[in-house]
Amino acid sequence: MIAAAKLVLHLIQSTMNIYWAYLRHASRRRRTYFMFLDSLRQRQKRNDRRRFQRRQRLRLRWYTLAQQHQSRAYWVFPRSWDWWDKIVLDNWEDHHWIEGFRMSRSTFHEIVDVLRPRLQRQETTMRSPVPVEKRLAVALWYLANGIAYRLVRDQFGLGLSTIGTIVLEVCYALELEMLSRAVSLGGEVGQIMDGFAAMGFPHCVGAVDGSHIPICTPGGRSEEYVNRKKFSSILLQGTVDHRGRFVDVEIGWSGRNHDAFVFRNSHLCAAMDAGAFIPGNPTLNLQGISVPPIIISDGAYPLRRWLMKPYGTSAGSAAHRHFDKVLCRARNTVERCFGRLKSRWRCLAARLNCREENVVTVVSACVILHNICEARGHPVSCENGDLRHVPVPQEEEEGLENDRDHLEEGKAVRDALAEFMYVNARQ
Secondary structure, X not given: OHHHHHHHHHHHHHHHHHHHHHHHHHHHHHHHHHHHHHHHHHHHHHHHHHHHHHHHHHHHHHHHHHHOOOOOOOOOOOOOOHHHHHHHHHHOOHHHHHHHHOOOHHHHHHHHHHHHHHHOOOOOOOOOOOOHHHHHHHHHHHHHHOOOXXXXXXXXXXXXXXXXXXXXXXXXXXXXXXXXXXXXXXOOHHHHHHHHHHOOOOOEEEEEEEEEEEEOOOOOOHHHOEOOOOOEXXXXXXEEOOOXXXXXXXXXXXXXXXXXHHHHOOHHHHHHHHOOOOOOOOOEEEOOEEEOOEEEOXXXXXXXXXXXXXXXXXXXXXXXXXXXXXXXXXXXXXXXXXXXXXXXXXXXXXOEOOOHHHHHHHHHHHHHHHHHHHHHOOOOOHHHOOOOOOOOOOOOOOOOHHHHHHHHHHHHHHHHHHHHHHHHHHO
């Protein structure tokens, strides 16, 4: 019995020891847990105190800055206008103006007077507008030199976006105000006929040809503008008089199109077919054949009673060969005209850097300015570029039915002219 009692007491004592050990372990765990929570609370208090102190310092800093005088930022970044104001306007002679702007000072101011109503901007309390004279000068400098806007910006002391806006505004103003008066026959039909007659070609009112103007490839539609020379371009069809001034232009067809296709769809072709392009539409009677006013072209164009092209390989007589020689000499006026145009306004010789919808306006402005410079007798320096025009070679396109209808009439007129010119040359 005594041994059993001792065993029971031993078991009870062991159980109590295990229990008290468990209680001590649980107490330590609780103490550790509460210490951890207390450390988190202390850390949170320190972080809150730091954030409060940081906000206090920021408030003090902002308050200090608010009390200090702040210099105003520039409304427009300061640039120098000295080159234009103090060098060009004050010191440049006419030969400097012609070299830099392709025209004399007097011609420049004549154009300013015409464009002033469209280009004048209202003065505001924020800043003064760019003068009309400087606006025109900026556009002419870009068109004449074909350089990047940033170089024009540095030259004239204006912002980049301002340069781009001014160039387009001036081109639009030129197109609206001066295209109809600068590019037309006017009342000089008789003088033009006399000029071509002096070259040996009678009753001629113009020479027509096309020229490719390189452009930046329009996004997503590049294949529509790639010409036979594998670069993107638009076509400028020009009809010029004996002095190399444009009397009619057709601008905007993609360079992928053939010259003859553009010609067939031009207003010139429709007006000449209707007899409405030349005032009075005077005719010349040769060997019983009525010869209307004539326009001359190269072999890529369709033969019509009013559109003469060379015989080419079919020239079988001396009269035919003489006709081709005289026509070639007279038609050189249009090639030289395109050469002077691109030499004078270099933006047309390089890739024209403007959006597709603005290309026609910029090219029209160059044509207008070309005619003005030609009328004033302003020379084109050979340093500006090659004065020759190198057209993209094109094969003769297959004629359409309406051209076949005109073919026999065209051949009869050409034969009569060839005989008349050959007889006159031998006298």
